[in-house]
Amino acid sequence: MNIAVVTLFPELVVAVGESGIPRIALEQGALVLSTFSPRDFATNRHRTVDDRPFGGGPGMLMIPETLSLAIDAAKASAPNARVVLMSPQGGRLNRAKVQALAELPALILVCGRYEGIDQRVVDVLVDEQLSIGDYVLSGGELGAMVVIDAIARRLPGVLGDAESVVQDSFETDLLDHPHYTRPDQWQGHEVPLVLRSGNHRAIDEWRMQQRLSGTARVRPDLFYEHGLDERARALLTAEWQHAAETNDKLGRLSDE
Numbered sequence: 001m002n003i004a005v006v007t008l009f010p011e012l013v014v015a016v017g018e019s020g021i022p023r024i025a026l027e028q029g030a031l032v033l034s035t036f037s038p039r040d041f042a043t044n045r046h047r048t049v050d051d052r053p054f055g056g057g058p059g060m061l062m063i064p065e066t067l068s069l070a071i072d073a074a075k076a077s078a079p080n081a082r083v084v085l086m087s088p089q090g091g092r093l094n095r096a097k098v099q100a101l102a103e104l105p106a107l108i109l110v111c112g113r114y115e116g117i118d119q120r121v122v123d124v125l126v127d128e129q130l131s132i133g134d135y136v137l138s139g140g141e142l143g144a145m146v147v148i149d150a151i152a153r154r155l156p157g158v159l160g161d162a163e164s165v166v167q168d169s170f171e172t173d174l175l176d177h178p179h180y181t182r183p184d185q186w187q188g189h190e191v192p193l194v195l196r197s198g199n200h201r202a203i204d205e206w207r208m209q210q211r212l213s214g215t216a217r218v219r220p221d222l223f224y225e226h227g228l229d230e231r232a233r234a235l236l237t238a239e240w241q242h243a244a245e246t247n248d249k250l251g252r253l254s255d256e
């Protein structure tokens with residue numbers, strides 16, 4: 001997949017490809033990353049890329065000319081790319097959106113700075129606006145890096161074990177279950193016995209119970225979306241019964 005990023009701070013964006021999964025994706029050629037800076041298209045002595053907003057108000061805006069030239073150059077390098085503006089005014093990024101973007105052949109991520117960009121560039125050149133959450137960042141670069149990382153791990157062949165994506169949080173509207181590694185005792189805390197039992201059916205059931213009860217507790221919105229089939233209802237009931245019995249036992253112990 002070809003991702004071109006239009007940014008005044010290319011050094012920030014390239015850093016995402018220097019380690020971890022995005023680096024593997026780049027090395028494998030599954031991902032091609034390039035950057036285009038509006039400043040390279042500025043013609044005046046100060047290489048100006050911003051100006052004051054019409055109507056007054058605080059801050060500066062990215063001017064349309066240099067920004068649009070950078071987007072045009074990105075488009076020339078990645079024909080048929082979808083142009084996505086990182087913006088708090090966009091639709092919120094989630095798993096389904098990442099998957100849809102990962103299936104595109106090419107993507108141009110436009111990073112705003114200052115108070116944002118001239119609306120005419122949005123109207124003429126941008127296909128879609130995308131937010132990474134309900135808060136305001138100083139620029140779109142961190143958002144673009146989030147998008148690139150999330151896409152990289154979904155590109156075919158990039159993760160060593162494709163199963164790990166399937167088990168990730170959000171894949172089935174549920175959060176992931178807890179994970180444990182060696183040692184089996186650490187600071188007085190023990191790894192659940194079932195995970196050391198070798199009984200794969202019991203391990204699968206325990207993990208599903210944890211996913212269901214954890215999601216119900218932390219993200220009732222997702223849990224509601226997921227719905228409960230018969231197996232899930234039985235697993236959850238057993239888990240809650242077990243928790244209630246444990247609470248009773250602890251209560252009795254503290255009374256004694």
Ligand SMILES: C[S@@+](CC[C@H](N)C(=O)[O-])C[C@H]1O[C@@H](n2cnc3c(N)ncnc32)[C@H](O)[C@@H]1O
Nearest residue numbers: 086087088112115116131132136137139140143
């Ligand atoms: C300081 S922000 C501008 C905020 C804008 N005045 C507003 O309130 O909607 C500068 C740039 O950061 C990026 N940005 C800020 N918050 C973001 C978010 N939550 N998601 C994606 N991009 C964001 C956008 O590219 C934006 O143009």
